[in-house]
Amino acid sequence: MRESGARTWFRGFSSFRARVFWSVVPIVVSFLVFQGWMNVREHRRLVTGEFEKRGRELASSLGFASQLGVFSEDTQRLEAAIRGTLRTPDVSYVLIHSRDGRILARGGQSLTTVTPPGDVVAQGGRPPARQVEHGGQRFLEFVSPIVAERSQTPEEVVLGVQARPKGELTREEVIGAATVGLSLAGVEAQVRGLATLWGGITAVFLVVSAAVLYGFSLRITNPIKQLTQQAQMIAAGELDQQIAVRSQDEIGSLAAAFNHMTESLRGSMNDKERALSELGELNRTLEDRIRQRTIELEERRVALERSLTELEDKSRQLAAASRHKSDFLANVSHELRTPMNAILGFNEMILDQVYGDISDELRRPLMDIQQSGQHLLRLISDVLDLSKIEAGRMDLVLGDYSVVDTVTAVRASLASLAAEKGLEFVASVPEDLPLAYGDGRRVTQCLMNLAGNALKFTRQGRVEIAVDLLDELLRFRVSDTGIGISREQIDKLFTEFQQADATIAREFGGTGLGLSITKKFVEMHQGQVWAQSEIGKGSTFFFSIPLRMKAKSAS
DSSP: OHHHHHHHHHHHHTSHHHHHHHHHHHHHHHHHHHHHHHHHHHHHHHHHHHHHHHHHHHHHHHHHHTHHHHHHTOHHHHHHHHHHHHTSTTEEEEEEEETTSOEEEEEESOOSOOOOOTTHHHHOSSOOEEEEEETTEEEEEEEEEEEEEOOOOHHHHHHGGGGSOTTOOOOEEEEEEEEEEEESHHHHHHHHHHHHHHHHHHHHHHHHHHHHHHHHHHHHHHHHHHHHHHHHHHHTTOTTOOOOOOOSSHHHHHHHHHHHHHHHHHHHHHHHHHHHHHHHHHHHHHHHHHHHHHHHHHHHHHHHHHHHHHHHHHHHHHHHHHHHHHHHHHHHHHHHHHHHHHHHHHHHHHHTTTTSOOOHHHHHHHHHHHHHHHHHHHHHHHHHHHHHHHHTOOOOOOEEEOHHHHHHHHHHHHHHHHHHHTOEEEEEOOTTOOOEEEOHHHHHHHHHHHHHHHHHTOSSSEEEEEEEEETTEEEEEEEEOSSOOOHHHHTTTTSTTOOSOHHHHHHHOOOSOHHHHHHHHHHHTTOEEEEEEETTTEEEEEEEEESBOOGGGOO
């Protein structure tokens, strides 16, 4: 029951009416409290100022009336002056001190402790004011100096007035002080009365404001409450409900909008029912189509599985055929290299005249046999390397090698071909390159393939081999001034048995294996190969490999 009551109270407090009420009431209360505080503060300042003015006048009058009594220390004369001052309202006590701080006379309320005037007396001018507390009561104390004309000096008696310093009309001295204490009880009583008055005004105005605000909030929230109840009935499905429009203000506009929304919702519900009926019919038709489509898909799935099975068999057969092809090429290449090496060996012995002198007419065809045999041997070696790579039986033989020696060996091997075609063949290699780690023979083969192609496809100009060390990468570059290659043909240069153009193959020869083998060896060295070319201006082939290859990637 307690929790239910708390929830009910919280809902009432969080209602729109309560939010309107509690949004305005704090502003009104704050304004009234601030206004009351400002009025009390201003009234206290005015009363205190008037109080201080009256206290200074009393202290000055008492100081003037006590000159003779203090000068002669006549107690009766001083007490008479004190009695005249005590007849003034709010005066609680009066003290008259001598120049040395002794109390010559006192009147009014007795004080347990008396603060001597001290330096205040010597200041002269307007009596100063200070707040003190005696016996739990607060007083405003005024101290006025008591002055008298100073006695003439012997020089002034002899010389008269002219002996006085220029600008000094009289000679006065402080002979005592008059202290007047005014009780602040009257001032505080007035302030409390004014504060009580303003508190009552604030309470009355707050009650009136709360009543007005409550009535105003009722006028706003009652139509909204009716709208809410009827909206709940509409939400429950009673779409025939209409909200009565009783005013032309925003609430009336909201009620009219609710009625329009109800009509639209009624139309939407009718359309929804019609659409649901049509959808049910479509669902029945769709189910039939889905069953038919499912049967067709099942038949296609079976056919696809049968095709996949056949495709897997074909793939296995093709893989086996490719493996047999690679094995066949490797065996045939190996078997061809042995007799070819023998033929070239015997032919070289004949050229060296081991078997006797040969004529010049016979030397020329023997030289052709030697060159053609070497070309055929290189072709057999390329086919053998390619078959080993495809069969996964090509391993790199890692070790330290000199990049300078590699480039020098390639240049020396191809120098005769360059001289025969009248080409400038240069190499640019830094002398301070450190030893590299990799398969030096395969790197030499890659560089030999690129430089050989450059010399083959260059009719005039130059071919250059250059090496740069970029961080921990060796970048080899072979550039020429040959026929060039179009950008569309560069992408297929590194494919087996592919050349840029059939006419070029017929004119310059070649099998299209050199660049493919170069690419595979470079990748086995964890590197990459690429080319840049422009038709008629030449080509530049690059490949980069690590300076120190990691042994785990040797295969």
